[in-house]
Amino acid sequence: MCGIVGIFDTRGTREIDRALLSRMNETQHHRGPDEADLYIEPGVGFGHRRLSVIDVAAGLQPLGNEDGSVMVCYNGEIYNYRELTEELKGLGHTFRTRCDTEVIVHAWEEWGEECVHRFRGMFAFGLWDRNQQVMFLGRDRMGVKPLYYAMLPDGFFAFSSELKALRTLPQLNREIDPQAVEDYFAYGYVPEPKTIFKGALKLSPGFTLLQKVGAPQAVPKQFWDVPFKLHGAMSEQDAQEELLTRIREAVKIRLVAEVPLGAFLSGGVDSSAVVAMMAGLNEGPVHTCSIAFNDKAYDESEYASMVAAQYKTDHYTETVDTDDYGLIDTLAHLYDEPFADSSAIPTYRVCQLARKRVTVALSGDGGDENLAGYRRYRYAMAEQNVRGRIPLSLRKPVFGTLGRLYPKADWAPRVFRAKTTFEALARDTVEGYFHGVTVMSDAMRDKLFSPGFRAGLQGYRAIDVMRGHAAKSPTDDPLSLIQYIDMKTYLPGDILTKVDRASMAHALEVRVPLLDHQLVEWISGLPSDMKLRGSEGKYVFKKSLEAHLPHDILYRKKMGFSVPLAAWFRGPLAQRVRDALLGPLLADTGIFNKAFLHELVEHHQSGRRDYSASIWTVLMFEAFLRKEMAA
Structure with missing residues (x-):
């Protein structure tokens, strides 16, 4: 695993500033x-910058072909590289x-350009072909590895693994993008392809x-x-068997490394499944790690x-204090743009723990999106069932009015929080889902932002991100649609x-075997009721694992990483x-309504009221701004 940077003159052969390139590179030393x-x-x-994992002795980059006319710098792992090597040797390559x-x-x-179709793995790379005078960038199918880029005013094009490397470029436009701010306060992150800066993209x-070379900025x-x-x-039985076979194979190809390799083990279904598959493939014991919390309300270590x-x-296992809030400024430095997922704190700690024992770790990420494991899918489908019985022309006025009149009750058990449900039922599938997953609702963002900032958005709303993806969705099945959007x-x-x-x-x-693109393709072809059946998410996945994992692992209430905000x-x-x-x-900044910020603080x-999620989102934005001003 690595960090990559590049600078390319789209207008010809101007000299590259070696000192600047080196500074970019060193921002990613970690x-x-x-x-x-x-x-x-x-x-x-x-x-x-190289983290040696495969061919430790000879894999130094940037790396070229025999005559140096093609050069590449690359971050990731291509798991079928051995098969491709043999195929390419057969075609005459040395x-x-x-x-x-x-x-x-x-x-x-x-x-x-078609080469990316042949790669199975996680990757982000920049490739220069001198003979064709082209720079070619590629990013893996699921987005496991990051890739940022910018076209600078003077015609130089730059790319990097992290935004902090581009921030070293004097000509980068670091003006904050108002649409990215609107997106951030809705989602808690800045979704692709935007970044927080007007001058950079993902x-x-x-x-x-x-x-x-010599062409306008590429699309x-x-x-x-x-x-x-x-x-x-x-049949359901055939689906269970094939699913496990495919997961086992996706795990197997990710066990190649010349350095110590292990797995995260949280006690949840996904990481437990990955470990179970690894145990059947490893010659020796699997190296696993987990973090425990001193507060049992947040602790899954027994599982x-x-x-x-x-x-x-x-x-x-290592115990972490739940009052681990000293990482706020560290997170602002790591993520380079506002990022409001508070589980970044325990994630940072479990990675820190794993690195004491291994250099490569397999994770269970992706299982919830693939197999409909999130509770929000269950809620969204319950709302969708109502939508399916009542036409929008009737739902919108009836439930819209009820949503406006019903009091907000975040403090109450979910069954009594009808305001959110009424508001969701007044919307279509995409609007309802967006409404259910936002960190701060449309109404809250309207109060959060100053009149001047709202006017500057010129009608742009964060839901436009989801609408854009929904318009390109290959499916109109309601559950598959929201999985696709996620x-x-x-x-x-x-x-x-x-x-x-x-x-x-x-x-x-x-490494993330549950996001192997061939596995994702196959799982996407399963009918929705094999993923979410009644109130049981990951239905076929859990059934297939009953012979491999305890009932309490498979069917207990999902916890996930969380902190007591x-x-x-x-x-x-x-x-x-x-x-x-x-x-x-x-x-x-002129972005915020000071009176509403005061209300958030005083009421919480x-x-x-419990405004912890909203406060955390604003707090991380403020930490980002402080870091920016210090840069």
């Missing part, structure tokens, strides 16, 4: 502490290393970009999408220990971003919240 190198020729410069990087070079020579998952091109094409008739004991893993937004923008930055902060490579903001972080939300930094700290 991603690859083992080795570093630069490659510069007229008009092109690559930088690479290999000098045993690493997967060289496959990209020769695959480009053989298949051009290359979306499953896209490539081909930039030619990214999609090379893959989740098909959601139903399989033919298949992790149960799986570890069943499979006789080499298991390591795979385009929440999965890459939140989950995978969180894990990438937290793991690479500790030079730990994380509400208590923090009324206790040890009370003053920091007041200083941040009511201080001059946010006030001077008095115990009248």
Whole structure:
């Protein structure tokens, strides 16, 4: 796993500033502490920080073909590189290393832009072809590995693994994008392809970009999408057996490494399934790790220990204080743009723990999106069942009126929180889902933002992100549609971003077998009732695992990583919240309605309302701004 940077002159062969390229590269030292190198020729410069995992001795990058006319810098793992190596050798290509990087070079020579279709794995790369005078970028199908880029005013094009590397460029437009702010306060992250800055973009998952010398700025091109094409008739038993076979194979190809390898084990279904498959494939015991919390309300370690004991893993647990709020400023530095998933704190700690024992760890990420494991899917389908019985023309006025009149009751049990349900029923599928997953609702954001900032959005709303993906969805099945939307937004923008930055902060490579693209394609073809049956998410997955995992692992209530935000903001972080939300930094941006920020703080700290999620979102935005001003 690595960090990559590049600078490319789209106008010709101007000299690349070596010192600037080196500074860009060193901002990502944490991603690859083992080795570093630069490659510069007229008009092109690559930088690479290496975490050695495969072909430790000879895999230094940037790496080229025999005559140096094609050069690549790459971050990731291509798991079918051995098969591709043999195929390319048969086509006359000569290999000098045993690493997967060289496959990209020769695959480009053989298949051009279509080479990405041949790669199975997680990857982000930049490739320069001197003969064709093109720069080619590619990002893996699910967005496991990040890739940022920017076209600068002087015609230089730059890319990097993390936004912090682009921020070193003097010409980068670091003006904050108002639409990205609107998105952030709705989703808790800035969804692809935007970044928080007007001058930089993310290359979306499953896209490539081909930039030619002398050509206008290129438009990214999609090379893959989740098909959601139903399989033919298949019994439930056959589906269970094939699912496990495919998961086992996806795990197996991710066990190749020349460094210590293990797995996260949270005690949830997904990580437990991955460990169960690894145990059947490893010669020795699987190395597993988990974190325990000193507050039992947040602790799942006993379930992790149960799986570890069943499979006789080499298991390591470390207890973390639930009052682990000292990482706020660290997170602002890691993520480079506002990021409001508070589970980034325990994720950071579990990666820190894993790195003490291994260099590569397998995770269970992706199971919820693939197999409808989130509770919100269940709620969304319950609402959809009502929508299906009543036409929108009747639902909108009736439930819309009830939603406006019914009092808000966040403090009450969910069954009594009818206001949210009424509001959702007045909407279509996409609006209802958006309404259910937003960190701050439309109504709250309207109060949060100043009149001037709202006017500057010119009618743009964060739901436009989901609407754009829904319009391109290959399926109109309601459950598959919202899974598809999550795979385009929440999965890459939140989950995978969180894990990438937290793991690479500790030079730990994380592999995600449940997001193997061939597995994702196959699972997408299962009927929805095999994923969500009644109130049981991951139905076929859990049934297939009954012979492999205890009932309490499979069917207990889902917990997930969480931290006690509400208590923090009324206790040890009370003053920091007041200083941040009511201080001059946010006030001077012109973005916020100061009266509403005051309401958030006073109502939460008095115990009248639980505004912890909203306060955390604003707090992380303020931490980002402070970091920006200090840069």
